[in-house]
Amino acid sequence: MILLQELFQLSWEDSLLESLGFNSILGVVAFISVTALRFYNPSTDRFIYLILVAGIITAVAVAIDTYLLNLLFDKTFPIDYSERVIYFNSGFGFLILLSIQALGMQRNMLAEESELQQRKEETERIAKEAELDKLRHQLQPHFLFNSLNSINALILSQPAQARRMVQQLSAFLRGTIRADDSKVIPLKEEMEHINLYLEIEKVRFGHRLQTEMLIGAACESMFVPPLLLQPLLENAIKFGLYGTTGDVLITLGVECVGGFLAVSISNPTDNESTSQSGTGFGLTSIKRRLNLLFGRNDLLYTTKTDDLFTVNLKIPQKHD
Amino acid sequence: MINAIIIDDEPLAISVVEEYLAKHQDIEVIGTFNDGFQGLKGITELKPDLVFLDVQMPKISGIEMLELLDDLPAIVFTTAFEEYAIKAFEANAIDYLLKPFSQDRFDASIERFKLRPANQKTEVSNLLAAQPTNRIVLKDNGRIRILALKDVDYLEADDDYVKIVSANESFLKKTTLKRYEEQLPSSQFIRVHCSFMVNLSKITRIDPYEKTSHMAILKSGTGLPVSKSGYLNLKEVLGI
Numbered sequence: 157m158i159l160l161q162e163l164f165q166l167s168w169e170d171s172l173l174e175s176l177g178f179n180s181i182l183g184v185v186a187f188i189s190v191t192a193l194r195f196y197n198p199s200t201d202r203f204i205y206l207i208l209v210a211g212i213i214t215a216v217a218v219a220i221d222t223y224l225l226n227l228l229f230d231k232t233f234p235i236d237y238s239e240r241v242i243y244f245n246s247g248f249g250f251l252i253l254l255s256i257q258a259l260g261m262q263r264n265m266l267a268e269e270s271e272l273q274q275r276k277e278e279t280e281r282i283a284k285e286a287e288l289d290k291l292r293h294q295l296q297p298h299f300l301f302n303s304l305n306s307i308n309a310l311i312l313s314q315p316a317q318a319r320r321m322v323q324q325l326s327a328f329l330r331g332t333i334r335a336d337d338s339k340v341i342p343l344k345e346e347m348e349h350i351n352l353y354l355e356i357e358k359v360r361f362g363h364r365l366q367t368e369m370l371i372g373a374a375c376e377s378m379f380v381p382p383l384l385l386q387p388l389l390e391n392a393i394k395f396g397l398y399g400t401t402g403d404v405l406i407t408l409g410v411e412c413v414g415g416f417l418a419v420s421i422s423n424p425t426d427n428e429s430t431s432q433s434g435t436g437f438g439l440t441s442i443k444r445r446l447n448l449l450f451g452r453n454d455l456l457y458t459t460k461t462d463d464l465f466t467v468n469l470k471i472p473q474k475h476d
Numbered sequence: 477m478i479n480a481i482i483i484d485d486e487p488l489a490i491s492v493v494e495e496y497l498a499k500h501q502d503i504e505v506i507g508t509f510n511d512g513f514q515g516l517k518g519i520t521e522l523k524p525d526l527v528f529l530d531v532q533m534p535k536i537s538g539i540e541m542l543e544l545l546d547d548l549p550a551i552v553f554t555t556a557f558e559e560y561a562i563k564a565f566e567a568n569a570i571d572y573l574l575k576p577f578s579q580d581r582f583d584a585s586i587e588r589f590k591l592r593p594a595n596q597k598t599e600v601s602n603l604l605a606a607q608p609t610n611r612i613v614l615k616d617n618g619r620i621r622i623l624a625l626k627d628v629d630y631l632e633a634d635d636d637y638v639k640i641v642s643a644n645e646s647f648l649k650k651t652t653l654k655r656y657e658e659q660l661p662s663s664q665f666i667r668v669h670c671s672f673m674v675n676l677s678k679i680t681r682i683d684p685y686e687k688t689s690h691m692a693i694l695k696s697g698t699g700l701p702v703s704k705s706g707y708l709n710l711k712e713v714l715g716i
Contacts, residue, residue: 297556298532298556298557301556301574301575301576302486302489302556302575304575304576305486305488305489305492305556305575305576306486306488306489307576308492308575308576309488309489309491309492309495310488312495313491313495359488360486360488361485361486361487362486362487362488364485364510397485397534398532398533398534398535399534399535400534400535401510401511401513401534401535426535
């Protein structure tokens with residue numbers, strides 16, 4: 157407005173009117189064009205397109221402005237000035253529109269990018285969860301069918317024991333399905349699940365299978381990801397029972413060391429025996445799970461002596 | 477009277493079979509065993525007519541145990557594993573019971589056993605070919621040896637036997653090279669000659685030998701003859 161006044165020596169009222177008129181028209185068309193851009197985002201030749209649109213819109217705005225002003229305030233403007241005003245308005249409007257559109261477009265691009273990023277993160281999260289879910293729920297069909305076979309054996313000879321085993325197996329399966337990786341659970345809770353599992357296995361294998369639990373009292377309230385220790389015990393039992401022919405003692409030791417829960421699980425092994433293939437010892441899947449949960453590869457390692465195989469595991473305690 | 481034995485590492489699994497057998501007055505259980513070693517001894521000493529056999533057992537599987545027997549009794553497999561079922565029939569096993577099985581299903585197996593052709597023989601080789609393996613189980617002076625495949629240098633046909641050379645030891649097993657060709661992983665063991673199969677990872681170099689053939693030199697220093705077709709086999713596996 158002031159520019160108009162200075163450059164063209166227009167009267168104060170005239171320049172105010174002209175500025176208000178043109179700028180509001182400019183504002184309206186700029187808003188429309190930016191809104192339109194939000195829905196239609198040209199990807200190629202976007203700058204040429206931008207300039208073209210800005211030019212056309214400016215021309216339209218100037219035309220409307222001139223027409224309206226002439227209509228409303230006929231002959232208010234000195235005729236030789238109005239042409240110059242038109243040129244000025246055109247140049248000014250064009251620049252303003254161009255920059256508004258450029259800003260709008262950039263905002264759109266940024267929004268799109270962040271949406272893409274979000275979608276990518278979401279996809280990754282879902283994939284990770286699905287994988288964790290799969291790793292966690294790798295229920296051993298062998299365990300299930302053989303347990304059912306044991307129940308089948310007990311039904312006639314020891315019905316009370318058969319019923320007990322049905323209940324244990326149900327509770328174990330329920331715990332397996334319910335487990336949610338997004339939260340850790342107290343060690344005590346995981347131990348209840350483990351004990352259910354061990355009782356079932358002891359019915360199956362009788363006196364051959366013995367277990368020893370050495371758990372520091374202070375560790376019981378520390379946290380573990382659900383269903384992480386049980387597959388390790390399952391592994392140790394399989395390894396122990398199928399790798400040797402004698403009685404098998406499985407030891408589970410848990411200590412709290414610094415910010416970690418240090419777990420060791422050992423089973424007897426036979427130096428001579430080459431393990432039977434196809435029995436699926438699942439240490440790889442546990443390692444993978446630890447990596448997905450904690451982003452570390454150094455949390456699990458194994459040691460082997462002549463007659464003892466031990467899995468050592470560190471579970472970081474998150475301090476929130 | 478039919479003499480039967482039951483081999484299973486789970487005591488309750490044995491008791492189910494015993495319970496189901498109670499109504500079959502003409503079948504007597506003359507022994508039960510908890511692993512393949514005892515089972516092998518039991519079969520050899522008691523010579524049963526019928527064996528109920530679990531597959532997954534300590535140290536050696538039921539199938540590996542059968543491989544150590546010269547004379548096979550009639551076998552009914554009892555296991556939670558499904559993957560060998562079809563192969564079990566190809567191997568002329570009497571039947572294949574998936575745990576847990578019913579009395580009716582069990583009775584059907586007994587029926588099949590009684591109606592079997594007199595000359596039917598169980599063929600273990602078919603079963604072993606179905607089982608991916610990383611080892612060879614054999615008998616050596618009455619002792620059972622388990623050899624890891626990665627330690628085996630080569631196998632050599634020797635009349636009715638195959639000589640298995642592994643870490644400076646050699647063992648004889650009554651079988652054919654052809655059977656091992658079917659059983660062992662073809663990416664690891666290559667038939668280089670009508671009488672030799674070699675562990676690929678044990679070869680250090682292949683030298684030309686005489687005019688048309690080659691010689692494979694092993695890490696142990698042993699040289700094995702490579703025939704024309706054997707050389708082609710090697711080239712194919714090595715991708716040269």
